[in-house]
Amino acid sequence: xxxxxxxxxxxxxxxxxxxxxxxxxxxxxxxxxxxxxxxxxxxxxxxxxxxxxxxxxxxxxxxxxxxxxxxxxxxxxxxxxxxxxxxxxxxxxxxxxxxxxxxxxxxxxxxxxxxxxxxxxxxxxxxxxx
Amino acid sequence: xxxxxxxxxxxxxxxxxxxxxxxxxxxxxxxxxxxxxxxxxxxxxxxxxxxxxxxxxxxxxxxxxxxxxxxxxxxxxxxxxxxxxxxxxxxxxxxxxxxxxxxxxxxxxxxxxxxxxxxxxxxxxxxxxxxxxxxxxxxxxxxxxxxxxxxxxxxxxxxxxxxxxxxxxxxxxxxxxxxxxxxxxxxxxxxxxxxxxxxxxxxxxxxxxxxxxxxxxxxxxxxxxxxxxxxxxxxxxxxxxxxxxxxxxxxxxxxxxxxxxxxxxxxxxxxxxxxxxxxxxxxxxxxxxxxxxxxxxxxxxxxxxxxxxxxxxxxxxxxxxxxxxxxxxxxxxxxxxxxxxxxxxxxxxxxxxxxxxxxxxxxxxxxxxxxxx
Numbered sequence: 001x002x003x004x005x006x007x008x009x010x011x012x013x014x015x016x017x018x019x020x021x022x023x024x025x026x027x028x029x030x031x032x033x034x035x036x037x038x039x040x041x042x043x044x045x046x047x048x049x050x051x052x053x054x055x056x057x058x059x060x061x062x063x064x065x066x067x068x069x070x071x072x073x074x075x076x077x078x079x080x081x082x083x084x085x086x087x088x089x090x091x092x093x094x095x096x097x098x099x100x101x102x103x104x105x106x107x108x109x110x111x112x113x114x115x116x117x118x119x120x121x122x123x124x125x126x127x128x129x130x
Numbered sequence: 131x132x133x134x135x136x137x138x139x140x141x142x143x144x145x146x147x148x149x150x151x152x153x154x155x156x157x158x159x160x161x162x163x164x165x166x167x168x169x170x171x172x173x174x175x176x177x178x179x180x181x182x183x184x185x186x187x188x189x190x191x192x193x194x195x196x197x198x199x200x201x202x203x204x205x206x207x208x209x210x211x212x213x214x215x216x217x218x219x220x221x222x223x224x225x226x227x228x229x230x231x232x233x234x235x236x237x238x239x240x241x242x243x244x245x246x247x248x249x250x251x252x253x254x255x256x257x258x259x260x261x262x263x264x265x266x267x268x269x270x271x272x273x274x275x276x277x278x279x280x281x282x283x284x285x286x287x288x289x290x291x292x293x294x295x296x297x298x299x300x301x302x303x304x305x306x307x308x309x310x311x312x313x314x315x316x317x318x319x320x321x322x323x324x325x326x327x328x329x330x331x332x333x334x335x336x337x338x339x340x341x342x343x344x345x346x347x348x349x350x351x352x353x354x355x356x357x358x359x360x361x362x363x364x365x366x367x368x369x370x371x372x373x374x375x376x377x378x379x380x381x382x383x384x385x386x387x388x389x390x391x392x393x394x395x396x397x398x399x400x401x402x403x404x405x406x407x408x409x410x411x412x413x414x415x416x417x418x419x420x421x422x423x424x425x426x427x428x429x430x431x432x433x434x435x436x437x438x439x440x441x442x443x444x445x446x447x448x449x450x451x452x453x454x455x456x457x458x459x460x461x462x463x464x465x466x467x468x469x470x471x472x473x474x475x476x477x478x479x480x481x482x483x484x485x486x487x488x489x490x491x492x493x494x495x496x497x498x499x500x501x502x503x
Contacts, residue, residue: 044343
C-alpha cells in the first residue's frame with residue numbers, strides 16, 4: 001500500500017502546467033465524456049436534460065446553449081453555470097471536477113467566444129462562425 | 131462555496147452490483163465456482179447458493195423465492211433489488227435516496243447450450259428515442275464444453291460486459307468507472323473463456339450497440355487471463371482496445387489477489403495504464419494523447435460469519451503529464467449479510483484531488499439495502 005501511495009505522489013509531482021488544447025474535440029474526449037457522460041447523466045444512453053456530452057456530435061448540437069455568453073458578459077451557459085459558477089457546485093454530482101479541468105473548460109468557452117466575435121487566433125470548433 | 135444541505139430524491143439513479151470478487155480464493159477458486167456465468171455475477175450455482183446460506187446470520191433457504199416457486203431443472207431464475215440512501219458531497223452536500231437496481235434473471239439450459247436474459251429497469255432517455263425505464267441489459271446464448279460444470283471452455287454471443295480486470299462490484303471504483311467496464315457499458319459481442327482451477331483466460335470482441343444509444347459507444351476487444359500460483363495467490367494481466375468516433379484507447383492491466391487464511395483476509399490489487407489517442411482534426415490538429423493511471427487496492431476481512439469489511443485505496447490520474455489532475459480515494463464498505471437473501475451495506479468514500487491541491491474534495495456515505503430473489 002505504501003509503495004502504491006509513493007508511486008502516486010511521485011507521478012503527481014512530475015506534472016507540468018496545463019498545455020492541453022482548448023478544442024471541442026479534446027475537451028469532449030478528455031473531460032466531458034469521462035466526467036459528464038456517465039450512465040445516469042449526459043451520456044447518449046440517458047441524454048439527461050437533453051444534453052449528450054459523450055460525443056463530439058452531442059456537444060456540437062448544444063454548443064451554443066452550453067458555452068455562449070450574454071451580451072453584458074454574464075455567463076448564461078448551462079455548462080458554465082452548473083459546473084463552475086453557481087454557489088452550490090453541483091455537477092458532476094457523483095464526483096468533483098479537477099480545478100485544472102474547470103480552467104481548461106473556461107479557456108475553451110473564451111476561445112469560442114472569440115471565434116464568434118471574429119477575434120480568435122485559432123479555431124476551437126469548426127462549426128462556430130462569426 | 132456555499133454549502134447546502136438538502137434532501138433530494140434521484141429517480142433511477144442507477145447502479146448494477148455484480149458478484150463479490152472478495153470470495154474468489156477466499157471461498158472458491160473461480161467466479162464460475164459460484165455463478166452460472168463464466169465471468170461471475172447474476173445467477174448463482176448450487177455452490178453459490180450454499181455459500182449465500184453459509185455467509186449470513188440467519189441463513190434461510192437460499193433458492194429463488196426460498197424454494198417455494200419450483201422451477202424445472204433446465205430453468206434458473208433470480209433477481210436483485212437494491213436501493214441506497216445517505217450523504218453525498220461533490221462538493222455540494224446533499225442527502226440522497228435512490229433505487230439502484232431492479233433486475234430479474236432467467237437462464238434456460240439445454241445440454242451444453244444455455245440462453246440467458248437479464249431484464250429490469252434503466253434510466254429512461256430524456257428527449258430521445260428510448261423513453262421507457264425498462265430494458266434487457268444482458269442477453270446471450272452460451273455453449274459450454276462441460277455441461278453443468280464450472281470449468282472448461284465457454285463461448286457466448288450476445289449482449290454482456292466484456293470480461294476485463296477484477297470486476298469489482300462497486301462501479302464508482304476507478305478501475306470500473308475509468309477502467310473499461312463502466313456502469314451499463316454492456317454491449318453486443320462474442321466472448322470465449324477457458325476456466326480451470328489453476329488458470330483462466332477470456333477473450334472478448336465487442337461492437338457499438340446497433341439498437342440503442344449506449345454508454346461508451348465503442349468497438350474493440352479485450353484479453354484477460356489469471357493464473358493461480360497456489361490456492362491463495364493469483365496474478366492476472368490483460369489488455370483492451372476501444373475505438374469510438376473521436377478517439378482510441380489502449381489499456382493494459384495487472385491484477386493480483388492474495389488470500390491470508392489465518393486472519394481470513396483477502397488482498398486485491400488492480401493497476402491499469404491507459405493511453406487515449408484523441409483523433410486529429412482540422413480544429414484539433416495536435417490530437418491529444420492523455421496517458422492515465424488507474425488503480426485500486428482493497429483489503430477484505432471477514433469479521434465473522436456474516437460481516438465483511440472492505441478497506442481500500444484508489445488512484446486515478448486522467449493525464450499523468452499534467453499537474454494536479456490526479457485524485458485518490460479511500461473506500462470503506464461494510465457488508466452485513468442478514469439472511470441468504472438480505473444484505474445491508476454501508477459504502478463510504480473520501481476522495482481528494484491532488485492531495486487537496488487540485489480542487490474540492492468529494493465524499494459519500496450511503497446505506498444500501500440489497501434483496502436477492
